[in-house]
Amino acid sequence: MxxxxxxxxxPAGLVTAHLLHQAGIPFVLLERQRxxxxxxxxxxxxxxxxxxxxxRRHGLDGPIVRGGLLVGQCEFRxxxxxxRLDYAGLCGGxxxxxYPQHELVADWAGELLDLGGDVRFGVTVTxxxxxxDGALVRAVAGPDGAPETIECAAVAACDGAGSAxGAGSAxGAGSAxGAGSAxGAGSAxGAGSAxGxxxxxxxxxxxARWLTLIAAVPPPPDGTIxxxxxxxxxxxxxxxxxxxxxxxxxxxxQDYRQWDDDRIWAELEHRLAAAGRPPVQRGELVxxxxxxxxxxxxxxxxxxxxxxxxxxxxxxTPAGGKGMNIAIQDAAELAGGLIERYGPRGDAGxxxxxxxxxxxxxxxxxxxxxxxxxxxxxxGIDGSSGFSYGLRRARxxxxxxxxxxxxxxxxxYVGVDE
Numbered sequence: 001m002x003x004x005x006x007x008x009x010x011p012a013g014l015v016t017a018h019l020l021h022q023a024g025i026p027f028v029l030l031e032r033q034r035x036x037x038x039x040x041x042x043x044x045x046x047x048x049x050x051x052x053x054x055x056r057r058h059g060l061d062g063p064i065v066r067g068g069l070l071v072g073q074c075e076f077r078x079x080x081x082x083x084r085l086d087y088a089g090l091c092g093g094x095x096x097x098x099y100p101q102h103e104l105v106a107d108w109a110g111e112l113l114d115l116g117g118d119v120r121f122g123v124t125v126t127x128x129x130x131x132x133d134g135a136l137v138r139a140v141a142g143p144d145g146a147p148e149t150i151e152c153a154a155v156a157a158c159d160g161a162g163s164a165x166g167a168g169s170a171x172g173a174g175s176a177x178g179a180g181s182a183x184g185a186g187s188a189x190g191a192g193s194a195x196g197x198x199x200x201x202x203x204x205x206x207x208a209r210w211l212t213l214i215a216a217v218p219p220p221p222d223g224t225i226x227x228x229x230x231x232x233x234x235x236x237x238x239x240x241x242x243x244x245x246x247x248x249x250x251x252x253x254q255d256y257r258q259w260d261d262d263r264i265w266a267e268l269e270h271r272l273a274a275a276g277r278p279p280v281q282r283g284e285l286v287x288x289x290x291x292x293x294x295x296x297x298x299x300x301x302x303x304x305x306x307x308x309x310x311x312x313x314x315x316x317t318p319a320g321g322k323g324m325n326i327a328i329q330d331a332a333e334l335a336g337g338l339i340e341r342y343g344p345r346g347d348a349g350x351x352x353x354x355x356x357x358x359x360x361x362x363x364x365x366x367x368x369x370x371x372x373x374x375x376x377x378x379x380g381i382d383g384s385s386g387f388s389y390g391l392r393r394a395r396x397x398x399x400x401x402x403x404x405x406x407x408x409x410x411x412x413y414v415g416v417d418e
Contacts, residue, residue, distance in 0.1 A: 002028040002118065003342045005137045005152040007125045008159030009038070011101060012310035012327040012334075014108040016156050018060055019335035021117050025342050028150060029117065030139060031109075032124040032159075038106040042214050042239050042287065045100035046321030048415025051328050052097055058332070063107035068099035069238060071223045076396055078228040082274035083400055090410035098238045101324050123148065125164045128155050128306055135305045137165075153342060155306045156334060158327075161296075163312035206293035206317070208232070208377040211256045213246040213264065214239060217283035226376065227272040228396060230389050233376040234271035236280070243286070249377055256290050293317045293373065297362060300355035301330075307354060309334050314362050319372035322365040325415060333358055368412050375399075 004020060006013045009031035020027045047064055055061040072088025072095035088095035113119055122142055129136045137150040157165035210233070219238035227234035232249030239245045246268055250256050259267075269280045296315040301308045310327030337351030350357075375395050378388060398405040411418070 001151055002026045003153045004028075004156055004338055005030065005135070005150050005154075006156045006158060007137070007163075007165050008157070008310075008312070009033070009109055009119065009121075010105055010158055010160060010310060010327065011108075011324050012312075012331040013156065013158035014105055014112065015055075015058075015060065015328050015331035016158060016309065016335045016338075017112055017117055017119070018108065019058060019332065020338060021112065021115060022058065023335075023339040023343055025339055027118065028152075029112070029119045030123040030125055030137070030150075031119065031121050033121060035109065035121045038109060039102050041102060042243060042245075043101040044237075044245075044318060044321060044324065045098050045104070045239070046324070047097045047099055048322075048325045049091070049094045049096050050415040050417055051325045054329065054332055060108065063104055064097050064099045067103070068097035070095055071098055071238070072096075074223040075220070075225050076228060076400070077225060077272055077274040077277075078393060078396060080273060080275055082277050083396070084222070085400065085406075085410075087410035087413055090407050091414050091416045094414060094416050096414050100239060125159065128157075128165050130304045130306065153305065154338060156338070157306055157308045157312045158310050158331070159312055161311045161315055163308070165306060165308075165312070201296055201298050203294070203296045205295075206373060206377070207252050208293060208373075209250050209252055209256075210291040210293065210318075211248040211250045211259070211264070212287075212289050212291050213248070213285055214287035215244050215246055215283045215285050216242060217244045217246075217281050218242060219244045225272060228376065228389075228392050229271040230378065230386070231267075231271060232378040234268055235376075236268075236272065244283075250290075256288075261285055291318070295366060295369075297359070297366065299359060301358060302351075302355050307334055307338075307351075314366075316366055317369050317373060319369045319376060320365075320413065322369055326362055326365050329361065330358055371395075 003025050004027040006016050006027055006029045009029055013029060017027055017029045047068065052061050052064060055064065073084060073086045076083045076085065109119060123139050125137060125139045127138045134151055134153050135155050137152065137155060139148045140146060141148045155165060157163050159165060218241070220236055224238070225236040233247065235247040237245040248264065248267055265282050272280050294315060295317060298308055298313050301313040309330035313330065316323050316326065334354055337354050341348045341351045375392055399409050400406065
């Protein structure tokens, strides 16, 4: 019988699984997608310096170092001018990597299978039941939906914002040490509250929306471009050697499907125009989606024998690229607690402190993401775009020209601890 059932083969689930495997703790990893679907959708990939160092200590940094792009600068564009920020120089030469999440999870999944890890694809978890003695995970497997049940001592919910395990389905009694009660937390939309003993889901929604695009256009050679414009935010980010991610802030009540390709490219060209820089290169729009900027933090991140990690525990906006990083950092702390509890030490202390250990870091990342949005988005505090734009330019001036603020911003952006 596995000691831990991990739900979701994203960054959090795979890091948890690898660390448990290294420690000899029996586990099973359930993933609703097929193995060949892990690389199917292009996803973000900014990986902090601290995250790479954390993965290096556990021998999991190989795919990032071998295939990732080391980046140490970005460019802000505002008022028709371009401003380069050498954040690596402000961090003593330390920088971050860009390696797409979908490539990383496929790499880690393949490595785990090669090591003999129990990874089961095409299995959808439908709920979790808890008792003082353990937990029972219910799932359906394969195209026919054959029912499957797994008994375990603990469940790691790493299955994203629409978590089946974290969305009110884990019922019954129990805790990391066998006491207390638990019900799940969270929702796919970031709304609602968690129920149970002293749990809550703190949520918020920003008025702006982002039109997100994957285009067959080579990415900027010198890092991300952030466009601060009176009409709204625009950006160009690296996704692969041949693909860029573009972002356009759009009005909240507008149907973006009415924007044809020419209108999208014209708006990107206008908002990202800067003296001395070539116009935005056009290409095929491979993917397009609308992103509502919602956030959520579950407190606590553990409910009895159920432990939430990554998007199952918290949602963060893409501003600043922190999502995958806090998921991996959650997983390392969670795995450490599970290993101490179910390994030779038999000590439950670290596992019981999982929420209080992680939540201060998560809130700091949320604050940084909030600061980035206040820099990017055109929506003003009183609906005045002119006043809002003035505030955004003042904040950009601090980032570029105030030595203390510049240094703080660079360290927070890159993920450097001192």
